[in-house]
Amino acid sequence: MASLPSSPMSAADPLAILSARFVAAIRAAFPDLNGEIDPLVTVNKNAALGDFQSNAAMGLSKRIGKPPREIAQAIVAKLELSDIAEPFNDKSIAGPGFINITLKSAALAASLVALDTPGLGVEQVADATIVVDVCGVNLAKQAHIGHLRSIVIGDALARTFERQGIRVIRQNHVGDWGLPIAMVTGKLMAEQAAGRLNPATLTLDRLEKLYKRAQQECERDLAGLEAVKKFGLGPKALAEVEEQVHGATEAFTHARQTLVRLQSQDPATIAVWKAIYDCTMSDVLAVCKRLHANVTNEATAGESSYADELGPLVDDLVNRKIAEESDGALVVFVQGTRTGEDGQPIREACLVRKSDGGYLYATTDLAAIRRRVQKLGAGRVVYAVDARQAQHFDQVFKAATRAGYATILTGKDSGAVARMDHAAFGTVLGKDGKPFKTRSGESVKLNDVIEEAVQKALAEVASRNTEMPASQQREIAEVLGVAALKYADLSNDRVKDYVFDFDRMVAFEGNTGPYLLNALVRIKSIFRKASEKGVDTNWKGALFAPNAPQEKTLALALLRYPGVIEQVADTLEPHRMCGYLYDVASAFASFYEACPVLKDDVSASTRDARLRLCDLTGRILSDGLVTLGIPPLERM
RNA sequence: GCGCGGGUAGCUCAGCUGGAUAGAGCAUCGGAUUUCUAAUCCGACGGUCGUGGGUUCGACUCCCACCCCGCGCGCCA
Numbered sequence: 022m023a024s025l026p027s028s029p030m031s032a033a034d035p036l037a038i039l040s041a042r043f044v045a046a047i048r049a050a051f052p053d054l055n056g057e058i059d060p061l062v063t064v065n066k067n068a069a070l071g072d073f074q075s076n077a078a079m080g081l082s083k084r085i086g087k088p089p090r091e092i093a094q095a096i097v098a099k100l101e102l103s104d105i106a107e108p109f110n111d112k113s114i115a116g117p118g119f120i121n122i123t124l125k126s127a128a129l130a131a132s133l134v135a136l137d138t139p140g141l142g143v144e145q146v147a148d149a150t151i152v153v154d155v156c157g158v159n160l161a162k163q164a165h166i167g168h169l170r171s172i173v174i175g176d177a178l179a180r181t182f183e184r185q186g187i188r189v190i191r192q193n194h195v196g197d198w199g200l201p202i203a204m205v206t207g208k209l210m211a212e213q214a215a216g217r218l219n220p221a222t223l224t225l226d227r228l229e230k231l232y233k234r235a236q237q238e239c240e241r242d243l244a245g246l247e248a249v250k251k252f253g254l255g256p257k258a259l260a261e262v263e264e265q266v267h268g269a270t271e272a273f274t275h276a277r278q279t280l281v282r283l284q285s286q287d288p289a290t291i292a293v294w295k296a297i298y299d300c301t302m303s304d305v306l307a308v309c310k311r312l313h314a315n316v317t318n319e320a321t322a323g324e325s326s327y328a329d330e331l332g333p334l335v336d337d338l339v340n341r342k343i344a345e346e347s348d349g350a351l352v353v354f355v356q357g358t359r360t361g362e363d364g365q366p367i368r369e370a371c372l373v374r375k376s377d378g379g380y381l382y383a384t385t386d387l388a389a390i391r392r393r394v395q396k397l398g399a400g401r402v403v404y405a406v407d408a409r410q411a412q413h414f415d416q417v418f419k420a421a422t423r424a425g426y427a428t429i430l431t432g433k434d435s436g437a438v439a440r441m442d443h444a445a446f447g448t449v450l451g452k453d454g455k456p457f458k459t460r461s462g463e464s465v466k467l468n469d470v471i472e473e474a475v476q477k478a479l480a481e482v483a484s485r486n487t488e489m490p491a492s493q494q495r496e497i498a499e500v501l502g503v504a505a506l507k508y509a510d511l512s513n514d515r516v517k518d519y520v521f522d523f524d525r526m527v528a529f530e531g532n533t534g535p536y537l538l539n540a541l542v543r544i545k546s547i548f549r550k551a552s553e554k555g556v557d558t559n560w561k562g563a564l565f566a567p568n569a570p571q572e573k574t575l576a577l578a579l580l581r582y583p584g585v586i587e588q589v590a591d592t593l594e595p596h597r598m599c600g601y602l603y604d605v606a607s608a609f610a611s612f613y614e615a616c617p618v619l620k621d622d623v624s625a626s627t628r629d630a631r632l633r634l635c636d637l638t639g640r641i642l643s644d645g646l647v648t649l650g651i652p653p654l655e656r657m
Numbered sequence: 658g659c660g661c662g663g664g665u666a667g668c669u670c671a672g673c674u675g676g677a678u679a680g681a682g683c684a685u686c687g688g689a690u691u692u693c694u695a696a697u698c699c700g701a702c703g704g705u706c707g708u709g710g711g712u713u714c715g716a717c718u719c720c721c722a723c724c725c726c727g728c729g730c731g732c733c734a
Contacts, residue, residue, distance in 0.1 A: 059674080061674085061676090066676085066677070067677065070677080076675095076676055079676070079714070079715080088714085116676080116677050116715095117676080117677080117714060117715070119676075119677065159734080200733085200734095201733080201734075324734090347732095348731080349732080350731065350732050351732095352731065357660080358659095358660055358661070359659050359661095367660095369730085369731085370732095371731080372732055375731095375732040376732060377732080379732080381733080382733080382734050383731095385734095408661085408662065408729095409661095411660095411728090411729075412729060413729090415661090445661095445662085447663085447727090447728095448727085482696095485694090485696065512671095513670070513671095514670085514671080516662065516663085517670090518662090518663080518727075518728095519669085519670085520668095520669065520670095522669075525669070525683075528682085528683080528696090529696040529697085530682065530683075530696080530697090531669090531670095531683065532670080532671080532681070532682065533682085535696070536697095538696095539697080542694075542696090543693080543697090546694060547693050548693095549693095550693050551693080588673075592673090596670095597673080600671060600672090600681095603671095603681085610697065610698065611698070611699090613693080613697080613698085614689095614697075614698045614699080615698090618693055619693045620693070657694090657696075
């Protein structure tokens with residue numbers, strides 16, 4: 022469908038103009054053709070052959086019943102491009118029927134002028150709200166490497182939507198409720214009662230140790246008991262294991278009692294829970310802040326905030342016969358992705374209440390969808406969550422749709438079902454190809470990861486700026502290290518696992534954060550130099566003159582920016598932005614080598630045209646990085 | 658068993674609704690600097706795109722089968 026160009030940018034976007042012209046030419050050449058016409062205009066893959074190309078002729082071949090080259094001839098005969106493109110020549114139609122277009126320099130310049138606005142041509146979406154599920158840490162646990170991707174990718178997606186003018190509500194779905202939290206709360210109360218712990222000086226590190234111990238006490242050898250009974254290892258083994266299990270059962274009972282007190286808002290229990298909450302979140306939010314991820318207290322909506330809604334929600338599901346009983350539990354049956362022996366899809370059970378009356382994470386997620394769509398007004402909900410939860414979300418999305426909880430209640434889309442997307446991400450791997458862990462097998466703390474990246478960056482900064490004050494080196498290294506870390510995560514295809522390598526991410530070559538920041542810093546440096554040399558600011562209104570091949574390549578890259586933002590928002594794939602920015606930075610590096618800006622033998626008009634091109638490049642690099650959640654740098 | 662994701666150069670990764678000779682970076686080798694910051698640029702070398710079929714004018718891309726790796730599969734989250 023050829024949508025009409027609406028924004029100021031798309032009116033001058035070569036892709037949009039060419040698409041419209043091609044559609045017109047095709048209609049003129051083949052008036053009998055009805056139905057949709059896709060002009061298939063793209064940036065030319067082979068720069069030597071032209072700037073843009075249309076592949077429409079091949080596709081139309083079957084519909085029209087003529088050889089594609091003949092169709093291409095007919096299209097070209099009707100194509101009116103003399104105002105913006107170079108005249109056709111014998112290379113304009115090539116291969117099976119590619120139509121190559123080379124833009125006139127003036128047309129390219131006009132497009133750049135249209136792009137060169139404060140908004141950089143990014144189309145604004147009116148009247149939309151998107152909820153982004155981001156971060157998702159658990160109480161009493163450090164933010165670790167497993168949370169990196171949710172924080173970084175979730176924030177980048179949120180920023181991309183915000184860049185489109187969409188109202189974004191971040192939701193940190195903290196695991197702050199349920200039996201595991203009751204375990205540690207009970208454990209903490211016991212420690213406190215025994216005088217072994219002062220709540221005022223509680224640290225997350227200490228808390229995490231208590232959590233692990235509580236968990237072990239509850240879980241120890243329940244599996245072993247099963248095994249002993251199954252294999253009949255004799256009364257002595259059975260007695261030993263049973264004694265262990267007795268301890269576990271005791272701990273479990275204690276945790277259950279604590280959970281009941283939590284749920285009934287017992288003040289003493291809640292007070293301890295709150296201490297755990299505050300201790301965890303102050304640490305976690307500090308890590309988010311250090312990562313320049315916009316995850317704050319306002320964005321925090323933990324599982325506990327749904328506690329009161331779960332009972333009524335399940336009642337509602339039962340009353341409307343959406344949930345039914347199955348082996349003592351309550352489930353919502355959904356059409357799953359799996360198939361049975363007969364090849365028919367299996368009805369999958371999405372559990373919303375256990376046989377003991379407890380609720381599950383699917384219950385909370387259903388409540389969350391309902392709140393996000395029907396209370397917060399989201400037309401789209403995006404989950405930046407580990408790919409291993411794909412089946413869970415598939416079920417929950419279907420159950421929510423069936424229950425009507427995803428139905429939009431107000432506004433222009435009232436009655437429609439909100440779009441629900443699981444932006445699934447793969448695992449962070451070590452160099453050995455296995456999940457990234459410390460030597461002792463523990464998960465790596467996020468703060469340690471950040472610190473190591475910053476230290477690596479600091480070593481580079483210090484060695485290259487020996488005269489710079491240490492405080493400034495440290496300041497730059499902090500930005501650079503965090504940029505390197507985030508960019509390494511964002512630049513890989515989201516759904517794939519990726520290998521984590523400090524040395525590669527802080528490298529200044531290749532598709533890395535430092536390389537992009539370096540391009541930006543070089544541009545800033547040009548303008549500092551210009552100012553030193555007393556060059557006036559007339560360049561701001563200068564005519565673009567993309568004549569050198571390097572200038573042309575750079576200009577064509579810059580024009581793609583608005584489209585890339587849209588692509589990222591649609592596919593939820595920030596690595597497209599990374600790849601794009603790397604293209605821009607590479608194109609700029611080649612330009613920088615080949616096209617002097619401030620050298621004495623450069624004419625004033627060329628200098629000003631190039632300064633304006635540098636400025637536009639810098640603003641797009643900067644805007645793109647900021648949209649990814651990476652702050653720009655002045656010097657490095 | 659069923660399902661989901663993945664398999665592209667020695668390594669790490671791109672490859673947009675099917676399009677021209679499958680691209681980067683690293684590594685290896687060879688060039689460029691009295692610098693608008695060389696934290697760079699230019700070039701060379703390097704690939705049966707897991708395997709085998711199919712659809713198509715054209716397949717890394719779509720379909721089918723199989724192999725290998727990872728992950729998931731009702732009362733944990």
